[in-house]
Amino acid sequence: MEYTLDFKTYNDALKKNKLLGLKCNSCQKYTCPPKMTCQECADKNLDIVEMSGKGEIRTFTQTFVAPQGRECEAPYTIVLVELEEGPWIAGNLIDIDPGKVNMDLIGKKVKLGHKVFPGDQYSAGAAARPLFSFLSEGVK
Amino acid sequence: MRKVAVLGAGHTKFMFDSPKTEIEMLAEASMDAIQESNLKSKDIQAIFCGNVLGDFSEGQGMVQSYLADDIGCFNVPASKFEGACASATMAIRDAFMWVASGFYDIVLAGGTEKATAMGTSLATRTFAMFGDSRYEYPAGFTFPGVFGMLAHLYSDQYKVPLKKLKEQMALVSVQSHYYGKDNPNAQFRKEITVEQVLKGFMVTSPLQLLDCCPFSDGAAAIVIASEDIAKKLVSKPVYIAGVGQASAGKISSQYKYLPRIRSREISVKQAYDMAGLGPKDIDVCELHDCFSIASIIAAEGLGFAELGKGGELWEKGETKIGGKIPINISGGLKSKGHPIGATGASQVYEIAHQLRGELKDQGRQVEGAKVGLVDTLGGDGTIINLILKVD
Numbered sequence: 001m002e003y004t005l006d007f008k009t010y011n012d013a014l015k016k017n018k019l020l021g022l023k024c025n026s027c028q029k030y031t032c033p034p035k036m037t038c039q040e041c042a043d044k045n046l047d048i049v050e051m052s053g054k055g056e057i058r059t060f061t062q063t064f065v066a067p068q069g070r071e072c073e074a075p076y077t078i079v080l081v082e083l084e085e086g087p088w089i090a091g092n093l094i095d096i097d098p099g100k101v102n103m104d105l106i107g108k109k110v111k112l113g114h115k116v117f118p119g120d121q122y123s124a125g126a127a128a129r130p131l132f133s134f135l136s137e138g139v140k
Numbered sequence: 141m142r143k144v145a146v147l148g149a150g151h152t153k154f155m156f157d158s159p160k161t162e163i164e165m166l167a168e169a170s171m172d173a174i175q176e177s178n179l180k181s182k183d184i185q186a187i188f189c190g191n192v193l194g195d196f197s198e199g200q201g202m203v204q205s206y207l208a209d210d211i212g213c214f215n216v217p218a219s220k221f222e223g224a225c226a227s228a229t230m231a232i233r234d235a236f237m238w239v240a241s242g243f244y245d246i247v248l249a250g251g252t253e254k255a256t257a258m259g260t261s262l263a264t265r266t267f268a269m270f271g272d273s274r275y276e277y278p279a280g281f282t283f284p285g286v287f288g289m290l291a292h293l294y295s296d297q298y299k300v301p302l303k304k305l306k307e308q309m310a311l312v313s314v315q316s317h318y319y320g321k322d323n324p325n326a327q328f329r330k331e332i333t334v335e336q337v338l339k340g341f342m343v344t345s346p347l348q349l350l351d352c353c354p355f356s357d358g359a360a361a362i363v364i365a366s367e368d369i370a371k372k373l374v375s376k377p378v379y380i381a382g383v384g385q386a387s388a389g390k391i392s393s394q395y396k397y398l399p400r401i402r403s404r405e406i407s408v409k410q411a412y413d414m415a416g417l418g419p420k421d422i423d424v425c426e427l428h429d430c431f432s433i434a435s436i437i438a439a440e441g442l443g444f445a446e447l448g449k450g451g452e453l454w455e456k457g458e459t460k461i462g463g464k465i466p467i468n469i470s471g472g473l474k475s476k477g478h479p480i481g482a483t484g485a486s487q488v489y490e491i492a493h494q495l496r497g498e499l500k501d502q503g504r505q506v507e508g509a510k511v512g513l514v515d516t517l518g519g520d521g522t523i524i525n526l527i528l529k530v531d
């Protein structure tokens with residue numbers, strides 16, 4: 001049985017700043033990032049949809065100790081964002097002064113871009129990840 | 141299903157930069173376990189082994205097979221279990237089921253790891269392999285990073301101000317070191333203060349150095365047998381009264397429950413139901429404190445505190461000997477160390493010693509403990525729980 005939306009298709013779209021997800025024809029809910037079955041009801045009757053890419057930061061961490069090969073990226077901020085359509089997705093937050101990464105981030109509205117992780121010897125190639133920035137100006 | 145007991149148990153020192161190989165460490169712990177069970181290697185019918193990163197740390201895969209040969213359990217079936225940090229607990233649960241079913245009578249279960257050989261940078265990379273590699277690692281996920289996010293989410297969700305939560309988290313680490321200093325197998329045997337925790341360098345906010353368990357080398361092993369055999373061989377068999385296990389998807393897909401770990405609630409319920417017991421019946425607990433916040437979240441998931449109130453257990457001293465629920469009297473992963481493939485077997489080793497009343501000399505005995513709970517977390521949501529009991 002094939003995936004309705006596999007990683008390659010999802011990843012190619014993300015590289016064009018398009019966030020693809022799945023909408024379930026059984027429960028009408030969304031799954032993003034994609035899976036074989038609906039995240040909510042495990043149904044396989046899914047349609048590919050383009051997500052708005054907008055959402056709200058639900059949590060974050062600012063990482064100072066990076067994994068091998070990614071030391072030059074630190075410090076960087078990882079966020080879990082609740083998308084408008086419901087699911088949560090992981091990404092990075094740009095557009096912020098590293099000294100201002102604190103609890104005030106939670107609840108801030110963000111929009112999606114992307115950045116490609118070029119991959120390392122363990123990653124089977126490159127992968128894009130969501131790169132979020134603040135939706136409205138002046139909230140840095 | 142028949143009753144199953146833990147007989148002997150073995151445990152190497154947990155440490156930085158062990159001079160021994162993974163197989164040597166596990167062989168030493170295994171022989172101690174076999175000897176303490178009044179058995180010989182030839183009596184072992186099968187081996188269940190936890191090991192996670194032997195390939196990265198020593199270029200050695202398939203440690204279970206070489207272990208079997210090294211300790212003279214020639215040609216017995218030896219299987220490896222990989223559930224990240226919960227690998228050994230997973231191996232022990234399976235060992236339990238095979239003996240309970242009657243397929244085997246006497247088996248060896250344990251685990252080994254040599255994580256410090258990788259160095260911090262490669263270890264951080266390889267530990268991150270137990271998160272989602274395609275959808276989450278590209279954002280720079282690390283293991284502490286996941287728990288840093290859970291800490292901020294916890295603070296927001298339960299309205300515990302971050303400053304207060306950080307102090308509670310610091311108390312978790314302080315208590316672990318307080319008991320770990322008296323554990324001869326512990327990696328760090330010195331006390332620390334709340335002030336030291338709060339001054340440590342930031343690893344990933346809000347987790348500072350002393351909120352995090354170390355990378356460690358070490359091994360632990362136990363012998364498991366049916367009740368009739370156990371009663372003939374040892375004076376105080378420790379019975380495995382309940383087991384549970386559950387899995388989960390990547391952290392973002394667990395969003396409906398976070399900062400709760402839903403798989404823990406499912407797993408521990410299986411164990412409680414099987415044992416016919418509940419949180420109030422537990423006399424001593426070893427839980428998965430890979431990070432200070434993880435202890436607080438685990439204590440709630442296991443039913444020892446209401447949501448948002450886990451930190452108060454440590455504030456009020458309820459997690460110490462004499463408190464409502466003594467937790468991590470071994471020093472926990474934080475002070476005792478966390479050789480990931482061995483950790484679950486080390487937790488069982490500790491609880492077995494508590495239930496046999498053998499820790500008086502170390503000044504760490506929970507007086508009269510009859511029921512103990514083991515909780516191990518692998519990756520961002522594999523959970524195994526074991527309930528151990530003495531008559």
Ligand SMILES: [Zn+2]
Pocket residue numbers: 024025026027028029038039040041042043
């Ligand atoms: Zn559905």
